[in-house]
Amino acid sequence: MKLISYLHQGQPGWGMVTGAGIVSLANAACPTLLSALQAGKLDELAAGAAGRQPSAQLADIEFLPVIPEPGKIFCVGHNYEEHRLETQRDKTQHPLLFIRVAESQTAHEQPILLPAESTHLDYEGEIAIIIGKPGRRIREADAWSHVAGYSAYNDGSIRDWQKHTIQFTAGKNFTGTGAFGPWMVTRGEIEDGEELTLETRLNGEVMQRTTTASMIFSIPVLIEYISTFTTLQPGDVIVTGTPGGVGAKRTPPVWMKPGDRVEVEVGKVGILVNSIANDPAR
Incomplete structure (x- = not known):
């Protein structure tokens, strides 16, 4: 998987890059890639997104550092x-x-x-x-x-x-x-x-x-x-x-x-x- 952190229409998000675009993996429990890593939920969230339509295209987002606020x-x-x-x-x-x-x-x-x-x-x-x-x-x-x-x-x-x-x-x-x-x-x-x-x-x-x-x-x-x-x-x-x-x-x-x-x-x-x-x- 390719996972990114980004801004879309001024709102922060994160998701999986696919051939069709970016599939958002954010939810209330894991609003950031960092929180998903901390919860050990990457594979579960990605599997749950199977078949979901992209919510954005790479051309439409502003990239953030992969982990914007790493602890170390x-x-x-x-x-x-x-x-x-x-x-x-x-x-x-x-x-x-x-x-x-x-x-x-x-x-x-x-x-x-x-x-x-x-x-x-x-x-x-x-x-x-x-x-x-x-x-x-x-x-x-x-x-x-x-x-x-x-x-x-x-x-x-x-x-x-x-x-x-x-x-x-x-x-x-x-x-x-x-x-x-x-x-x-x-x-x-x-x-x-x-x-x-x-x-x-x-x-x-x-x-x-x-x-x-x-x-x-x-x-x-x-x-x-x-x-x-x-x-x-x-x-x-x-x-x-x-x-x-x-x-x-x-x-x-x-x-x-x-x-x-x-x-x-x-x-x-x-x-x-x-x-x-x-x-x-x-």
Whole structure:
């Protein structure tokens, strides 16, 4: 299934993308995709929608981030060897993690915002996983059963603010810089451990290309590690890292600017598309 969160005629909703359009899965008990994940009702709601006519078309909706208000967003740094080398980072025994806040997210076909404080806006194409089943101290061997699905993510980064200190938080949390979408493809559509492609394009030019085979820490390893110190809850998001080719490490550096178009394509998931615009709160 492809599941999306959206606005239609000004009202929030969520549903399943089909060849005929969007079939709404919202009800009083599960008004959001997050609430359906928390209730463990995805399969039941989808089965109950069999034969139902679409309530909207993709062209008629405004996309929201796949999970607009996740409880936790974990991002993994330097999780591809090529990116670790270009950033001249030492190898680590454990994953490098930082956290995004929900306000920093934006959606498919919505602009990534360039703040007034910087011109150093960089792209980072990534694969996101969405947690479907809660767990603490999840064993690597059991990790896949806690995955609800997959999406694309652009971990847009304000590089000069990221480098203010050795901590990444400031540069990774400017409003509207982390794009998440267009939808979640459920785990059943992608085999556990299947090799997925990841490609980032800026104004049509390929800037990053890799596969999940090049990850330093695999998805099950990330789930095991993160769930050791916190309980992973349905709707939590893990953004699994970007490959080499970021703009900051090019010669000369490549910074995204208003009017640019950036695409992150994940095999078997889809293409996340965003324009770049000045933050209207400048």
